[in-house]
Amino acid sequence: MNRHISEQYDTELAEIKARLMEMGGLVEQQLERGARALINHDVELAESMSSTENQINKLEVDLDEQCVQVIARRQPTAGDLRTLICVMRAITDLERIGDEAHRIARMARGMAREELPEDQYGAFRELNTMVARQLASALDAFARLDEKLANEVIQGDEVIDNQYRNIISSLKISMADNPNHINRSMNVIWAARALERIGDHAKNLGEYVMYRVKGEDVRHGGSS
Amino acid sequence: MNRHISEQYDTELAEIKARLMEMGGLVEQQLERGARALINHDVELAESMSSTENQINKLEVDLDEQCVQVIARRQPTAGDLRTLICVMRAITDLERIGDEAHRIARMARGMAREELPEDQYGAFRELNTMVARQLASALDAFARLDEKLANEVIQGDEVIDNQYRNIISSLKISMADNPNHINRSMNVIWAARALERIGDHAKNLGEYVMYRVKGEDVRHGGSS
Numbered sequence: 001m002n003r004h005i006s007e008q009y010d011t012e013l014a015e016i017k018a019r020l021m022e023m024g025g026l027v028e029q030q031l032e033r034g035a036r037a038l039i040n041h042d043v044e045l046a047e048s049m050s051s052t053e054n055q056i057n058k059l060e061v062d063l064d065e066q067c068v069q070v071i072a073r074r075q076p077t078a079g080d081l082r083t084l085i086c087v088m089r090a091i092t093d094l095e096r097i098g099d100e101a102h103r104i105a106r107m108a109r110g111m112a113r114e115e116l117p118e119d120q121y122g123a124f125r126e127l128n129t130m131v132a133r134q135l136a137s138a139l140d141a142f143a144r145l146d147e148k149l150a151n152e153v154i155q156g157d158e159v160i161d162n163q164y165r166n167i168i169s170s171l172k173i174s175m176a177d178n179p180n181h182i183n184r185s186m187n188v189i190w191a192a193r194a195l196e197r198i199g200d201h202a203k204n205l206g207e208y209v210m211y212r213v214k215g216e217d218v219r220h221g222g223s224s
Numbered sequence: 225m226n227r228h229i230s231e232q233y234d235t236e237l238a239e240i241k242a243r244l245m246e247m248g249g250l251v252e253q254q255l256e257r258g259a260r261a262l263i264n265h266d267v268e269l270a271e272s273m274s275s276t277e278n279q280i281n282k283l284e285v286d287l288d289e290q291c292v293q294v295i296a297r298r299q300p301t302a303g304d305l306r307t308l309i310c311v312m313r314a315i316t317d318l319e320r321i322g323d324e325a326h327r328i329a330r331m332a333r334g335m336a337r338e339e340l341p342e343d344q345y346g347a348f349r350e351l352n353t354m355v356a357r358q359l360a361s362a363l364d365a366f367a368r369l370d371e372k373l374a375n376e377v378i379q380g381d382e383v384i385d386n387q388y389r390n391i392i393s394s395l396k397i398s399m400a401d402n403p404n405h406i407n408r409s410m411n412v413i414w415a416a417r418a419l420e421r422i423g424d425h426a427k428n429l430g431e432y433v434m435y436r437v438k439g440e441d442v443r444h445g446g447s448s
Contacts (some may be wrong), residue, residue: 068309071295072302081296085312092313172410176403182396193417 009074013083016066017143020087020094023059024139026052027097031135031198034104035128038191039121043112046105056098063091082215086208090142093201097135100194100201107187114184123170124188124195127163131195131202134160138205150209153202160199167192233298237307240290241367244311244318247283248363250276251321255359255422258328259352262415263345267336270329277326284319288312306439310432314366317425321359324418324425331411338408347394348412348419351387355419355426358384362429374433377426384423391416 030052037046067088070076076084134156141149171185171192178185254276261270291312294300300308358377365373395409395416402409 068302068305072300072305075299076296078292078296081292085292088309089316092316168410172406175399176406179400179403182400186392186396 009070009076012066012070012074013080016063016070016084016087019059019063019066020090021139021143023056023063023091023094024142026056026059027094027101028132028135028139030056030098030101031104031128031132034101035125035132035191035195037105037108038111038188039125041108041111041114041116043109046108049102049105053098053102056095060091060095064088067091079215082212086212089208090205093204097198097201100198103194104191107191110187111184114181117181117184121188123163123167124192127160127167127192127195130156130160130163131199134199134202138202141209142205145209145213147210147213150206150213153206154210157199157203160196164192164196164199233294233300236290236294236298237304240287240294240308240311243283243287243290244314245363245367247280247287247315247318248366250280250283251318251325252356252359252363254280254322254325255328255352255356258325259349259356259415259419261329261332262335262412263349265332265335265338265340267333270332273326273329277322280319280322284315287315291315303439306436310436313432314429317428321422321425324422327418328415331415334411335408338405341405341408345412347387347391348416351384351391351416351419354380354384354387355423358423358426362426365433366429369433369437371434371437374430374437377430378434381423381427384420388416388420388423 030049033045033049033052036042037049067084071081071084074080134153137149137156138153140146141153168189171189175182175185254273257269257273257276260266261273291308295305295308298304358380361373361380362377364370365377392413395413399406399409
């Protein structure tokens, strides 16, 4: 490749990565809003999320097509190809995180007429803080191809899973004790479940970093 | 490309598709087993699923690497590239379906000591039949690049979502009436949720077919 083409290619890759990070920022924003909507039973906030969701969906389709075009036109080496494939996978995960954040917000709608619980959703808020931190680290690790940070994200998923299981257990007990709060409890269960899945997607991002850096597939415990 | 290389390339693509269909068959088997384990509270059956799960996970990693290798070595045209990218996406969806099937089976473990409900999980079984049919059609549409069938799968997802919502509503009522069945009801809710997600993955497969056939992105209602 002559220098001109090579520079153009680098510019394209850099642009794709920049747009991916833009998408990551939007998704983080949606998570923050979705959780806030649920915690405050704020239907208005929940409904304000649609325009950003559309933006995320559009970015997904555009970025994806941009990756296909680059692969088809540039015929990248195996290394660059892996990068682009990781980006395409990350796009899918980010879009799904946006969906889950929206799902959390939807739960707020089902609770508009319910009163807030005494503990102000303490355990849920804790889980949300953990998941938001994981997502931020995962995006950071992806942007900088930071193996150490990616590994921390992968390991950290277990802590999230434990907190999630604790929430479910205590909500099951609470439903048995207060059948009249089953609707509210079920909504929180769905929301907690969505957070747990966002944690899984963050872990996926970490795994793509490891795959890219180590050039091997770390899914299914292929490496540690 | 001379004829020899071209034939070799076709053989590689055909092999990848054949292995993808093999993976699809294993995943269908897991769904059938997972649902049966839940409906009969059959812990032994649930536990027998691990070896197939490992097989699916191994196929995922291998097939994925095979696709990367073909893209890197053959530098396919945009059309073939789209096919390969669809295959890579389908691999991910199939693996996730396997995970969800396993999740359904895990619910059986939590119910070993519970008695079977009077209706023998009628609504759940109905949902399972619908989802299994969607998955079979989606795999079929993918294998034959059958646009009409793929479109039926995409449209059919709404019927599944409705049945799923009915199950959740009636289980919420049942939990309020019988707090001592909350554990069983929650397990069925998780299992129904897993079926609903499998339906989403089948829909994804349908969308990849449309994307491949029409060469445009039909996600997010980009086309109908």
